[in-house]
Amino acid sequence: ANWTETGITDLTKYQNKARLYGGSTDQAAVISLKPTTTSVDEGEEGKVKLLYDLVYNKENENETAVGIDGGDVTAEDGPRHRIAGMAVDVKRGSSLDVGVLIDIEARQRCSIECWYHPPDIIQDEIVLMRRSQNTDDFHDLSPFCCASENDWTLWELVLLPTGQLQFCTSGGSSITTGEDDDSNKGDDSGHNRRRESLGNMSDDDESNSKNTPEKTGYCRMNRWNHVCLVLNSREQGTLEDCSVMVLMKGVDVASSLVTINVHDIVSTGATDATTSIDNSKHQSCINTVDLAMQRTVLLFGLGASYGFRITEIRVWSREREEDDVNRMMFEYLACAEIKKKFSFNIDRQKKKMRDGGGASTNKKILAFPKRLIKPPAGSPLDRGNSSGANNAKNPHTLPAPGIISATTTPSNSHLPGKTSLPKKKTVSESAKASPLTSQTDNITSQEKKESNTTSDTR
Numbered sequence: 001a002n003w004t005e006t007g008i009t010d011l012t013k014y015q016n017k018a019r020l021y022g023g024s025t026d027q028a029a030v031i032s033l034k035p036t037t038t039s040v041d042e043g044e045e046g047k048v049k050l051l052y053d054l055v056y057n058k059e060n061e062n063e064t065a066v067g068i069d070g071g072d073v074t075a076e077d078g079p080r081h082r083i084a085g086m087a088v089d090v091k092r093g094s095s096l097d098v099g100v101l102i103d104i105e106a107r108q109r110c111s112i113e114c115w116y117h118p119p120d121i122i123q124d125e126i127v128l129m130r131r132s133q134n135t136d137d138f139h140d141l142s143p144f145c146c147a148s149e150n151d152w153t154l155w156e157l158v159l160l161p162t163g164q165l166q167f168c169t170s171g172g173s174s175i176t177t178g179e180d181d182d183s184n185k186g187d188d189s190g191h192n193r194r195r196e197s198l199g200n201m202s203d204d205d206e207s208n209s210k211n212t213p214e215k216t217g218y219c220r221m222n223r224w225n226h227v228c229l230v231l232n233s234r235e236q237g238t239l240e241d242c243s244v245m246v247l248m249k250g251v252d253v254a255s256s257l258v259t260i261n262v263h264d265i266v267s268t269g270a271t272d273a274t275t276s277i278d279n280s281k282h283q284s285c286i287n288t289v290d291l292a293m294q295r296t297v298l299l300f301g302l303g304a305s306y307g308f309r310i311t312e313i314r315v316w317s318r319e320r321e322e323d324d325v326n327r328m329m330f331e332y333l334a335c336a337e338i339k340k341k342f343s344f345n346i347d348r349q350k351k352k353m354r355d356g357g358g359a360s361t362n363k364k365i366l367a368f369p370k371r372l373i374k375p376p377a378g379s380p381l382d383r384g385n386s387s388g389a390n391n392a393k394n395p396h397t398l399p400a401p402g403i404i405s406a407t408t409t410p411s412n413s414h415l416p417g418k419t420s421l422p423k424k425k426t427v428s429e430s431a432k433a434s435p436l437t438s439q440t441d442n443i444t445s446q447e448k449k450e451s452n453t454t455s456d457t458r
Contacts, residue, residue: 003033008086011049011335014095020054021145022084030084031056031301036311038115038224041332049336053117053311054086056304080124080147080303086313087141088298089134092290098317099231100131100154100242100260101293103286111320112313113228113247113329114300119307120222122161127302128227128310130156133263134295147303154260154296157229157246163218165227167244171259177217177246178253217246217253222307225249228325239289250326262292 007019022031036042036051056079090096099110112129125147132144133152143149150156155169160176168174219225228247236242236257245255301310314333 004029011333012095016088016094016096018086018088019141020086021142022056029057030059030082037117037309038311040115040312040330043332043336047338048332049338051311051332051336053309054301056084056301056306056308058306079305083142083145084304085127085145085147085302086300086310087145089141090131090296090298092294095317096298096315097293097296098315100233101239101262101289102233103239103289105234107317108234109230109232109317109319111228111230111316111318113226113316113320113325114313115224115226115311115329116159116219116301117224117307117309118159118163118219118221119305122159122163122221123305124161124303126159126304126308127299128157128159128165129229130299130302132297132299133292134297135263135292137295141297144297144299145302152263154262155231155258157227159219163221165217165219165246165248165254167229167246167254167258169258169260170263171240171261173256173258173260175244175246175254175256175258177248179217217248219248226325226329228320228329230319232319239285247320247322247325250322250329252322262289 004020007017010016010018020031020033022029032055033052034055036053038051038053040051042048042051088096098107100108102108114128116128118126127147130150131154132150133154134141134144135152138144144152153168153170155167157165157167160166164176164178166174166176219227226249228250230245230247231242232245233239233242240259240261241257242260243255243257246253298315300313301308304310
């Protein structure tokens with residue numbers, strides 16, 4: 001199926017669906033999916049699903065893209081005013097409704113990470129990730145994929161033209177990475193010098209976090225960068241407060257306590273209702289937040305310019321530590337493995353296990369092993385007789401299981417499934433003849449006939 005029409009389904013059991021928006025009036029695609037160029041382990045071919053990048057294509061000067069409200073946007077207007085990006089519908093209580101503005105303790109933490117590849121020069125801000133309220137319950141999420149339309153934004157993480165990352169909230173809070181580096185503050189010339197120094201770094205430095213600028217909070221232009229945003233609203237005292245930590249290449253580069261307000265609460269002036277858990281207005285505030293958060297949207301890659309790539313987006317319902325991020329950022333997840341289905345005939349397998357060599361199962365199960373057959377008491381093969389004892393040592397001389405021998409079976413034992421023991425003999429009868437000849441000579445021809453018939457029918 002065409003991904004532009006059906007969207008993309010995640011790899012987890014929750015099957016969340018992402019929609020990609022980036023068409024234009026002349027059907028020229030602004031974004032597309034291409035095989036990844038990251039260093040993430042893709043696993044063995046055929047056993048792990050292929051990894052794709054969301055790539056932003058170059059626009060022609062005369063080409064018009066779709067903007068907000070269906071208007072045309074040209075290349076001169078900039079990428080922030082066009083509709084292009086990935087959107088995920090988040091319903092209240094779903095697997096992605098985690099991190100902020102929720103009263104359920106198990107859902108009050110989350111981590112969102114991705115790989116992104118900025119071009120050499122960034123002219124405007126690029127929204128790496130954003131969460132917005134879907135107040136009108138829109139099924140068409142394309143209006144949210146315009147970077148300049150941020151009226152309903154709850155929080156966002158943007159890439160600045162300087163290479164820094166900035167986290168902003170609807171409550172007016174913001175933190176910026178790399179602000180403690182005095183050499184990178186000031187006019188644009190300082191930022192340009194910073195970009196030039198990043199461009200001179202070799203690709204070999206990408207795996208060494210100590211030599212990369214992520215340590216000071218600056219990404220690398222025209223290189224793959226990894227970011228992880230950690231949100232934790234547990235035990236903050238108010239529903240709107242949340243602790244934020246930004247990890248670049250597995251290194252904590254910025255952290256702070258921020259405030260995130262639902263837009264409906266701001267308009268009614270009821271934000272002070274969550275000042276205390278014991279406040280009588282707390283429950284009404286929770287109800288207001290739940291109503292406003294019934295539908296939200298997770299957005300990725302808004303306002304990106306030509307050459308920008310983003311891939312391997314992961315959302316966790318827990319707080320990721322630096323060691324966890326460093327250990328797994330280059331590894332594929334277990335859910336990316338291709339699950340092979342095996343089909344087999346159960347009846348055939350059971351028959352094969354029962355029969356072994358094709359013999360009848362019932363006979364194998366019901367028949368006793370030859371070595372364990374006990375000869376009838378008083379027979380020539382009994383333990384007390386010398387000739388019988390010698391024959392017992394050789395199992396081949398014993399009658400086959402399930403077959404009545406003429407030498408040990410009386411004439412009235414022809415009924416199927418019944419074997420009668422021979423009549424007990426007196427001492428005088430045993431002394432008259434040899435044990436092996438006396439019984440044979442005394443059986444009539446009619447008895448022999450009946451015994452043979454019994455053995456054939458089994």
